[in-house]
Amino acid sequence: MQVKPVVNYKSPKYPDKEETLKNPGILLTLPERWRSNAYAAVAFSSLLLLTLTACSRKDSTGENEQFTGQVAPVFIHGDGRGSFGCESVAPPAFLSEEEAFSVIKEEAQRQGIVFTRNAPSLQGVAIPETDIYVLGEEANMGRQKGDLALDGYDAEKQVAFEFVSRDDINAWARENTEWLSVESYHFLEAAKVLAEGLEGRTKGINLAVFYDPNYNYYSPEIQEIIENSAGDFQLMEEKIKERVKADLQEQVRDFLNWLKGQNII
Amino acid sequence: MHFTLHLTNNCNMACAYCYVDRSNIQTMTAVIARRAVDLAAGMTPGGDSAGIVFFGGEPLLYKELICETIDYANWKEKQAGCYFHYKVTTNGLLLDKDFLEYSRKNNLFIALSHDGVQAAHDRHRRDTEGRGTYETLARKAQMLLAARPYAPVLMTVNPDTARYYAESVEYLYNLGFRYLICSLNYAAAWQEDDLAMLAGEYGKLAEFYYRLTLAEEKFYLSPFEVKISSHINRRTYCHKRCELGLKQISVAPDGRLYPCVQFVGDDSYVLGDVYAGVNEKRRQHIYLQNEREKESCRDCAVRKRCNHYCGCLNKQATGSIDLVSPVLCAHERLLLPIADKLAERLFKKRNAMFIQKHYNEYYPIVSLVEDMKKPLL
Ligand code: SF4
Numbered sequence: 001m002q003v004k005p006v007v008n009y010k011s012p013k014y015p016d017k018e019e020t021l022k023n024p025g026i027l028l029t030l031p032e033r034w035r036s037n038a039y040a041a042v043a044f045s046s047l048l049l050l051t052l053t054a055c056s057r058k059d060s061t062g063e064n065e066q067f068t069g070q071v072a073p074v075f076i077h078g079d080g081r082g083s084f085g086c087e088s089v090a091p092p093a094f095l096s097e098e099e100a101f102s103v104i105k106e107e108a109q110r111q112g113i114v115f116t117r118n119a120p121s122l123q124g125v126a127i128p129e130t131d132i133y134v135l136g137e138e139a140n141m142g143r144q145k146g147d148l149a150l151d152g153y154d155a156e157k158q159v160a161f162e163f164v165s166r167d168d169i170n171a172w173a174r175e176n177t178e179w180l181s182v183e184s185y186h187f188l189e190a191a192k193v194l195a196e197g198l199e200g201r202t203k204g205i206n207l208a209v210f211y212d213p214n215y216n217y218y219s220p221e222i223q224e225i226i227e228n229s230a231g232d233f234q235l236m237e238e239k240i241k242e243r244v245k246a247d248l249q250e251q252v253r254d255f256l257n258w259l260k261g262q263n264i265i
Numbered sequence: 266m267h268f269t270l271h272l273t274n275n276c277n278m279a280c281a282y283c284y285v286d287r288s289n290i291q292t293m294t295a296v297i298a299r300r301a302v303d304l305a306a307g308m309t310p311g312g313d314s315a316g317i318v319f320f321g322g323e324p325l326l327y328k329e330l331i332c333e334t335i336d337y338a339n340w341k342e343k344q345a346g347c348y349f350h351y352k353v354t355t356n357g358l359l360l361d362k363d364f365l366e367y368s369r370k371n372n373l374f375i376a377l378s379h380d381g382v383q384a385a386h387d388r389h390r391r392d393t394e395g396r397g398t399y400e401t402l403a404r405k406a407q408m409l410l411a412a413r414p415y416a417p418v419l420m421t422v423n424p425d426t427a428r429y430y431a432e433s434v435e436y437l438y439n440l441g442f443r444y445l446i447c448s449l450n451y452a453a454a455w456q457e458d459d460l461a462m463l464a465g466e467y468g469k470l471a472e473f474y475y476r477l478t479l480a481e482e483k484f485y486l487s488p489f490e491v492k493i494s495s496h497i498n499r500r501t502y503c504h505k506r507c508e509l510g511l512k513q514i515s516v517a518p519d520g521r522l523y524p525c526v527q528f529v530g531d532d533s534y535v536l537g538d539v540y541a542g543v544n545e546k547r548r549q550h551i552y553l554q555n556e557r558e559k560e561s562c563r564d565c566a567v568r569k570r571c572n573h574y575c576g577c578l579n580k581q582a583t584g585s586i587d588l589v590s591p592v593l594c595a596h597e598r599l600l601l602p603i604a605d606k607l608a609e610r611l612f613k614k615r616n617a618m619f620i621q622k623h624y625n626e627y628y629p630i631v632s633l634v635e636d637m638k639k640p641l642l
Contacts, residue, residue, distance in 0.1 A: 005565035
């Protein structure tokens with residue numbers, strides 16, 4: 001037996017504490033056993049108040065206190081990984097900006113949010129600095145200052161979104177002297193870095209950062225699709241697209257629930 | 266800061282996997298125990314509480330020494346304005362009503378070593394005559410839980426008992442234990458087949474955990490809690506892991522100080538003694554040596570969530586704090602995805618118990634209030 005480093009490990013699909021603190025509404029879910037014990041319920045609500053106050057105090061220490069808009073946590077549905085090049089035997093099924101826009105628009109409309117492409121830009125914010133020629137699972141992601149043109153906006157409700165697409169990752173890529181035949185995309189990681197960088201800088205807009213939910217070629221999700229497609233590349237591509245669109249819908253649904261939890265809609 | 270007082274290397278049992286060297290029986294004197302308490306008081310920042318842990322061999326062979334030491338520490342609290350809390354780890358054979366009553370009054374936390382169902386427990390945990398201790402312990406465990414319902418149980422899994430892992434955890438849970446700390450004996454000769462068996466057992470345990478959480482039961486099952494926490498608290502998790510020699514010091518029966526329990530008796534890890542105190546340079550050196558990323562794990566995608574940093578485990582398994590045990594590695598690789606899948610299922614259900622337990626930092630307080638106060642009618 002030998003020590004064997006893990007090469008790839010999927011980011012788990014449950015949030016870390018920081019993500020939860022940005023959306024403390026989730027902490028309101030009360031076990032039945034506490035509901036039926038008045039002492040526990042009282043202790044719970046008083047202590048929760050402390051947590052919520054601590055969160056909002058943290059928020060209000062940002063540089064731009066006058067702006068009340070919030071950045072939602074990144075809702076994780078889909079690995080947010082993908083590659084393009086000789087390694088990828090399955091057809092690339094990245095979501096284009098247009099495809100993502102129509103999925104997000106349709107889902108949001110169900111809750112009365114009408115996104116248009118006429119969205120504002122956020123100037124001088126921290127955006128990810130990506131590296132698409134990176135081997136292994138580490139994203140090698142940094143931060144850089146730049147402008148961000150948002151992808152969708154409902155002016156009336158002051159709600160907007162940014163969708164992290166393959167085009168974005170390429171646009172944010174650092175100057176690279178090395179070149180590999182495989183391009184590697186870390187959408188989820190980039191979305192997290194972006195969401196963090198936009199914190200307190202949304203000019204009063206409540207903002208979601210969605211990401212391309214795609215999967216690595218070796219992921220069980222893609223392997224299952226390959227197995228069930230009998231070598232038909234077109235079918236594979238359709239199935240992968242279907243899968244990632246469903247994941248993106250889930251991201252949007254979580255965002256809408258979050259907006260409700262925050263009393264924004 | 267914890268001070269683990271190795272009261273003795275003597276024991277009334279002869280467990281097959283015990284690592285304590287009993288070739289030369291030594292017992293701590295009351296004077297050394299008191300000096301250790303002084304040192305703990307001096308090294309713990311004001312306002313914090315220092316932990317005094319009684320360890321062995323079997324510490325209950327010297328109950329009087331435990332009581333004397335606690336008396337002295339209580340006195341010291343008043344004199345020096347410091348605070349202590351106490352814990353003893355025992356094989357349980359010498360637990361009796363009087364000692365349990367004493368532990369309750371003095372807030373001495375008792376952790377019981379127990380390997381689960383009879384087939385697992387009696388395989389290794391035998392008395393000095395070679396007889397299994399399961400039967401005796403069943404009564405003692407009930408007595409312990411009646412007096413101290415929060416007592417944790419420490420279970421060790423060996424290759425030849427891996428197949429009883431899930432059954433043993435359920436057995437201990439049904440006995441009434443709610444804090445189940447399970448560890449592998451990494452020093453044993455694990456084979457691929459044993460690890461495959463272990464993976465199957467973790468699968469069963471994950472179901473068990475899932476069921477209990479859906480039923481809103483309160484419990485702590487260490488393998489899953491630790492791995493789930495390594496993701497949920499990922500920003501703080503790596504800083505809270507083994508900080509060799511910084512958060513805990515082991516005091517040998519002769520008064521010499523070591524960074525952790527596995528090092529006691531190894532001259533190359535002596536940090537000082539209860540009279541001269543800790544050699545800070547030495548302590549820093551050992552701490553930093555352990556903090557360096559292990560060569561074998563540098564490129565691992567899960568290294569931030571892995572136990573390979575634990576110098577004590579490495580020392581136990583490979584004899585060196587820098588060498589990671591392949592068994593530990595294999596165990597981490599098999600446990601992590603099972604724990605994540607379990608957490609994903611519970612989170613997806615937005616299970617209230619799971620969310621409170623893992624995300625609400627006030628969970629232990631609310632839980633305690635609930636236990637102390639019966640529902641209002
Ligand atoms: S012990 Fe194994 S799983 Fe853990 S960090 Fe090292 S290589 Fe990775």
